[in-house]
């Protein structure tokens with residue numbers, strides 16, 4: 001597991017805690033593994049995400065566009081950069097000169113940014129010690145033809161070896177035929193490459209390195225099949241469950257709450273184990289329920305409870 005974890009997290013595993021594993025990592029059933037080995041059969045239906053849903057059109061963003069369309073558009077302001085949060089005065093300032101006042105603020109800014117934008121430099125040493133993160137590079141390849149028969153049934157695959165820069169490859173065209181212009185003529189792959197001060201990535205050569213890795217691992221047979229390449233770099237990729245994360249969060253999160261600022265979401269709460277989209281969404285729902293109805297927040301504070309379920313719905317605890 002060591003090479004794989006190093007590659008995914010871009011962090012020496014010795015710097016990580018193990019508490020996040022809980023129900024996030026599927027437990028193997030040794031008898032089942034042995035039986036499959038003896039019978040030489042693939043086992044495709046174990047683990048928490050062996051089935052999942054994905055929008056037919058519009059990719060993952062379609063879910064959130066559909067949610068946003070339920071709201072009053074006059075109250076949605078996109079593309080604005082927050083430049084300062086005034087905790088005492090309960091105001092948020094944006095780069096275009098606007099100023100917003102609030103009673104309660106649910107912030108999904110990366111917690112490190114919230115600390116610096118609110119001028120709480122006293123929290124910086126705690127944050128530097130506990131709030132580690134990786135960056136992510138996503139490279140997409142549009143390909144001519146059809147995937148090989150063994151790839152035609154795959155969603156995503158992991159690559160712990162060092163013969164390719166990516167730790168995961170997704171056959172994105174398998175998620176929906178509408179993810180490519182014409183499914184009878186094209187297919188697509190998406191690769192993820194992690195990056196951090198512990199794991200250097202050369203952005204100049206990244207696309208070429210990914211293609212070389214895809215050829216070496218036989219995900220693609222011929223580079224002339226590639227019809228398009230796409231690269232997205234995300235400064236905040238994975239919040240790392242580091243050894244000192246929980247002690248940092250135990251001080252920082254309540255401090256902001258004293259000022260009615262609820263830092264939630266993937267990098268707002270900095271908890272990998274509850275930072276997928278369903279988790280992040282529920283963190284927001286529950287923060288609002290807490291403010292309005294005094295209900296207990298569960299997803300952000302009891303990850304093992306929510307991850308033991310198929311979906312993190314805490315409603316039975318609210319009754």
Ligand SMILES: Cc1cc2nc3c(=O)[nH]c(=O)nc-3n(C[C@H](O)[C@H](O)[C@H](O)COP(=O)(O)OP(=O)(O)OC[C@H]3O[C@@H](n4cnc5c(N)ncnc54)[C@H](O)[C@@H]3O)c2cc1C
Nearest residue numbers: 080081082108109136192237265266267275276277278280
């Ligand atoms: C490689 C990768 C693969 C993933 N795969 C899956 C998956 O298969 N399934 C799944 O459920 N989840 C997946 N996720 C996680 C998913 O992306 C997150 O759960 C989701 O984006 C969290 O939403 P959020 O609103 O909490 O945070 P974010 O989406 O990170 O939103 C925070 C926003 O704050 C903005 N921001 C930062 N600074 C400022 C500023 N100063 N002013 C204004 N705005 C600012 C950022 O631009 C960003 O848009 C994946 C993530 C990565 C990186």
